[in-house]
Amino acid sequence: xxxxxxxxxxxxxxAHLKRAFAERxxxxxxxxxxxxxxxxxxxYAAFPAALLLGPMVAAIGFGVGGARLELPRLxxxxxxxxxxxxxxxxxxxxxxxxxxxxxxxxLLVVATTVVAAGVVGWVLVRFGSLPGTTAAWGSxxxxxxxxxxxxxxxxxxxxxxxxxxxxxxxxVVLTASLVSHLLLGAAGATAFATVPxxxxxxxxxxxxxxxxTLAIAGVGATLGRVLRVPAGGLLVPMAIGAALHIAGLVELxxxxxxxGVAYAAIGxxxxxxxxxxxxxxxxxxxxxxxxxxxxxxxxxxxSAWLLTWLLGTEPLTAYLATAPGGLDSVAIIxxxxxxxxxxxxxxxxxxxxxxxxxxxxxxKAISKLA
Numbered sequence: 600x601x602x603x604x605x606x607x608x609x610x611x612x613x614a615h616l617k618r619a620f621a622e623r624x625x626x627x628x629x630x631x632x633x634x635x636x637x638x639x640x641x642x643y644a645a646f647p648a649a650l651l652l653g654p655m656v657a658a659i660g661f662g663v664g665g666a667r668l669e670l671p672r673l674x675x676x677x678x679x680x681x682x683x684x685x686x687x688x689x690x691x692x693x694x695x696x697x698x699x700x701x702x703x704x705x706l707l708v709v710a711t712t713v714v715a716a717g718v719v720g721w722v723l724v725r726f727g728s729l730p731g732t733t734a735a736w737g738s739x740x741x742x743x744x745x746x747x748x749x750x751x752x753x754x755x756x757x758x759x760x761x762x763x764x765x766x767x768x769x770x771v772v773l774t775a776s777l778v779s780h781l782l783l784g785a786a787g788a789t790a791f792a793t794v795p796x797x798x799x800x801x802x803x804x805x806x807x808x809x810x811x812t813l814a815i816a817g818v819g820a821t822l823g824r825v826l827r828v829p830a831g832g833l834l835v836p837m838a839i840g841a842a843l844h845i846a847g848l849v850e851l852x853x854x855x856x857x858x859g860v861a862y863a864a865i866g867x868x869x870x871x872x873x874x875x876x877x878x879x880x881x882x883x884x885x886x887x888x889x890x891x892x893x894x895x896x897x898x899x900x901x902s903a904w905l906l907t908w909l910l911g912t913e914p915l916t917a918y919l920a921t922a923p924g925g926l927d928s929v930a931i932i933x934x935x936x937x938x939x940x941x942x943x944x945x946x947x948x949x950x951x952x953x954x955x956x957x958x959x960x961x962x963k964a965i966s967k968l969a
Contacts, residue, residue, distance in 0.1 A: 651862035658870025679832030680816035681861035687840030688851040697945035715898030731966025737763030740923035752830035808852035
C-alpha cells in the first residue's frame with residue numbers, strides 16, 4: 600500500500616492518457632473497418648451514395664453506443680472541399696450549352712421545384728415537429744451531401760437534415776425506378792440492377808489531374824475560411840473548380856478512394872453526433888417525412904408536365920430531370936433507361952446551383968413564416 604502511494608502522479612497521468620489513446624485508436628480502427636464493410640456491401644448492391652451512407656450508419660451505431668468519438672472540424676472542412684470539386688466536375692460545356700438554349704423554361708421549371716420544396720418545408724414546420732431551418736434544408740431538392748454541408752453552415756441540425764435527405768433519396772430512387780419501368784415496360788431501368796465497377800478503378804486517376812483537384816480543394820477551402828464565406832469549404836472550391844473546368848484549364852480527377860475518404864469524413868461527422876434521444880426523435884418524425892416526400896414528388900411531377908407541355912420533352916426524361924433525388928442516383932437511372940442524359944444532367948445541375956444560392960434565404964423565410 601505504501602509503495603502504491605509513492606507512485607509519481609505524473610506517471611499515473613501519462614499511463615492513463617496512454618490507455619485512453621490506445622482505446623480511442625481501437626475504436627477508430629473498428630469504426631473504419633465497419634464503415635468499409637457497409638460501404639462495400641451497399642456499393643455492390645448499387646445503393647445510392649453508398650460511400651457516404653455506409654460510414655454514416657456505422658458512425659450512428661458508435662454514437663448511439665456511447666463511443667465518444669469526434670471527427671475534428673478540419674477533417675469535415677476538407678471533405679467539404681472535395682464535394683465542392685465533385686459538383687464542379689459535373690459542369691461541362693454540353694450542360695452549359697443545353698441550359699443556354701432553353702434557359703428560360705429551365706429556370707421556370709427549377710423555380711417551380713424550389714418553390715415546391717419551400718412549400719413542403721413550410722408544411723413540415725407549420726404542422727409537424729421540425730425546426731424551420733432543419734425542415735428547409737432537409738426538404739431542399741439539391742445534392743444530398745451538398746445540402747448537408749450547407750445546412751451545417753447555417754445552424755440546422757445536420758443529423759436530422761441527413762436523415763431527411765437520404766430517406767427522400769431512397770423513396771425517390773425507388774419511385775423513379777418504378778416510373779421508368781412502367782413507361783418502358785420490361786426494359787425499364789432500376790438503380791439496383793447492376794453491380795458498379797467503381798472499386799475496380801479505385802486508383803485510376805491521372806496524377807496531374809489529381810494534383811490539380813487537390814490544389815483547388817486546398818486553396819478553395821483556405822480562401823473560404825479566410826474570407827469567412829458561409830459553407831466556404833464547399834462553395835469556394837466549387838466556384839473555382841467549375842470556372843476552370845468549363846474553361847478547359849484543368850481536368851478534375853476524383854478517384855473512388857478520394858471520394859470514399861471525403862464521404863467517410865462527412866458520414867462520421869454526422870453519425871457520431873447521434874444519440875438515443877436523436878434516434879427516437881428521428882423515427883417519430885418518419886410519417887411526416889414520408890408524407891412530405893410524397894408531396895414533393897407530386898409537385899415535381901407537375902414540373903415534369905410543364906416540360907412536356909412547353910418543350911415537348913419525352914415524359915420519362917422530363918420526370919427524371921425534375922425528380923427531387925440526388926444528382927448521382929438520378930443519373931444512374933437516366934443512363935439505364937436511355938433518357939436524354941445531357942438534358943437530365945443540365946436541369947439537375949442547374950437546380951443544385953440554384954438551391955445552393957437561394958437555400959439560406961428560403962430557410963430564413965420558412966422559419967419566419969411558419
